Amino acid sequence: MTRNEVRNCSRHALLGKAIRALLLSTMLAAPVVSAGADEIKPLRLCADPTNLPFSSDDPGKPGLYLEIGQAVAQKLGRPVSTTWYKSYFGKRTVRETLLSKQCDAMVGLPLVDDFMGPAVIFSKPIAHEGYALIGAKDRKLTGIDDLRGLRVAVQYQSTPQNLLALRDEIRKVTVLSPDEGMTALEQGKVDVAFIWAPVAGWLNKTAYNDKYQLVPTEGAGLLWETAIGFAKASGALRDEVDGVLPSLQSDISALFAKYGVPNGAAIKFGQANQAAQAKEPVTVGQVTSDKPVQTAAAGGGDVKAGRELFNGTCAHCHGPDAVQAERKIDLRLLKKRYADDMESTYWKTVHDGRPAKGMPAWKDVYSDDELKNVYSYLLTVQGASD
Ligand code: HEC
Missing domain, CATH: 3.40.190.10 (Periplasmic binding protein-like II)
Structure with missing residues (x-):
């Protein structure tokens, strides 16, 4: 959410x-x-x-x-x-x-x-509502120190990611969704997932037969x-x-x-860093950057309006200001990837989505003018990751 x-x-x-x-x-x-x-x-x-x-x-x-x-x-x-x-x-x-x-x-x-x-x-x-530690039932999960030396899945741009960023002795594995965190856990790619609890609990119940323990955490933004x-x-x-x-x-x-959603006692986690102390819960997609962008029209749309729409809606998956480490959904690579077909690929993908791959269709949500603004904004970030 x-x-x-x-x-x-x-x-x-x-x-x-x-x-x-x-x-x-x-x-x-x-x-x-x-x-x-x-x-x-x-x-x-x-x-x-x-x-x-x-x-x-x-x-x-x-x-x-x-x-x-x-x-x-x-x-x-x-x-x-x-x-x-x-x-x-x-x-x-x-x-x-x-x-x-x-x-x-x-x-x-x-x-x-x-x-x-x-x-x-x-x-x-x-x-x-908040974040929980999810791991094997026999694993000791009573506080942040129990995560030492472990590989821990954290969601991109989430409070847990901010919180663990300062702990070098914990190996972070960034995932884009609670689903991905649960999959990493199931596949043995991580030892613990520190992810959004309601969805983790629901998946644990419906997809993993209650195999894992869920420990809700408590603290700023958690x-x-x-x-x-x-x-x-x-x-x-x-x-x-x-x-x-x-x-x-x-x-x-x-x-x-x-529904398998935890609502019980939580374990207290230490103070999170600055970003995590925001009054509002820091969730996936929280946009913090306030970097000025050019507002001149490129591609015929309003870049500023496009950036706002992007950060309000698309950044949830594609990263704030389109900064995204996962190449497959790094929209700064559109030009490189599609060259002259960039614009047509954009319109087709954004209109119809790729529902099987997790990209929603937006044609009934935004007008073409609004989507054109987003396109103009995306033009300004092409190549920014190279
Ligand atoms: C719920 C997550 C989600 C949201 C929200 C989302 N996308 Fe996507 N998007 C994806 C995924 C996942 C893919 C990659 C699909 C694939 O593997 O082909 C994708 C692919 C794309 C692509 C094609 C990338 C390429 O290189 O082929 C474009 C363009 C795109 N999204 C634009 C947008 C825009 C614009 C918005 C906001 C209006 C948006 N997306 C919102 C998940 C999302």
């Missing part, structure tokens, strides 16, 4: 194809209301259709957060309806769904002081509380939800266990 903000977005850019498509689809999906005055309105939840263990549009496994939302709605005596929205964009997602009245609540927002300012209000905390978020105007609903949450504690715990 990225929590990056695309800063300084013009209203213009925000009102792209994505929102129009979203508005249209929710309008079409909305039930025909034959409004009786005391008709019970569904509790509308915004959720990502492909974000297990948290949410999915597969009715067989709706995911932890959706099921918590369903349990809350049931207590309130209301049915649930879901507005699907891809959550690659973090705060932008919240702005375009919850704050645009597309839904009443979002389960699982990070309960940090200034997540979105006063625009978003929260229920009582419902869970903890663990934070999550809650149910509402728009500021929904104070009454928030209070109602807070009223039923205590009676749902055991159901909620059972749901955590069902």
Whole structure:
């Protein structure tokens, strides 16, 4: 989950194809209301259709957060309806769904002081989310010193990576996702994985038959509380939800266990370095660099806007400012790799994605103008890795 903000977005850019498509689809999906005055309105939840263990549009496994939302709605005596929205964009997602009245609540927002300012209000905390150590069940994992001399998988640009960067006696192996971390562990390429716990726990349960132990860690940027978020105007609903949450504690715990997501006691890890002490949890895709870039048009688009979109959305996988050690997804090599076909390859890949390889399709998410801005930005970083 990225929590990056695309800063300084013009209203213009925000009102792209994505929102129009979203508005249209929710309008079409909305039930025909034959409004009786005391008709019970569904509790509308915004959720990502492909974000297990948290949410999915597969009715067989709706995911932890959706099921918590369903349990809350049931207590309130209301049915649930879901507005699907891809959550690659973090705060932008919240702005375009919850704050645009597309839904009443979002389960699982990070309960940090200034997540979105006063625009978003929260229920009582419902869970903890963060990083965990994953290793063989007989391995001693009680603190950072137990990692001495071991090979440890850390996610690119994550708090664990920052934290271990200072420890020469621990061999870091950078991975791009929790899935990749679990694979490295399973293949014996690392001894321990220090990765995002919810996904690791879910994979441990569903793909690895509970083979590994999971030890949640605690410390700056390693663990934070999550809650149910509402728009500021929904104070009454928030209070109602807070009223039923205590009676749902055991159901909620059972749901955590069902999805293999740890929510228990965590081991304390020492202070992380500067970057990891950011108030907001540092997650994969956190963009820290604020290097000025040229803003003159190249390739016909707005380089600055393109860079912002890139860092808000694409950097999650391709690295902030396209700095990426993994050659296969190093977009600074596009020119070298494709020469005259660079532009056509870009458009084909970005429009249709390469779903089997993990590259999403963006044509229904961003307008061609927006994607052209990204292309113009990418032109400015070609060859930068050589
Ligand atoms: C969820 C991860 C993810 C996100 C987010 C993502 N990509 Fe990708 N992208 C990939 C992967 C993985 C590949 C490599 C696919 C392959 O192996 O062929 C890729 C490939 C590409 C390529 C082709 C690279 C080449 O050398 O052939 C381009 C261009 C690209 N992405 C652009 C973008 C842009 C622009 C965005 C943001 C709008 C974006 N990607 C967001 C995962 C992602």
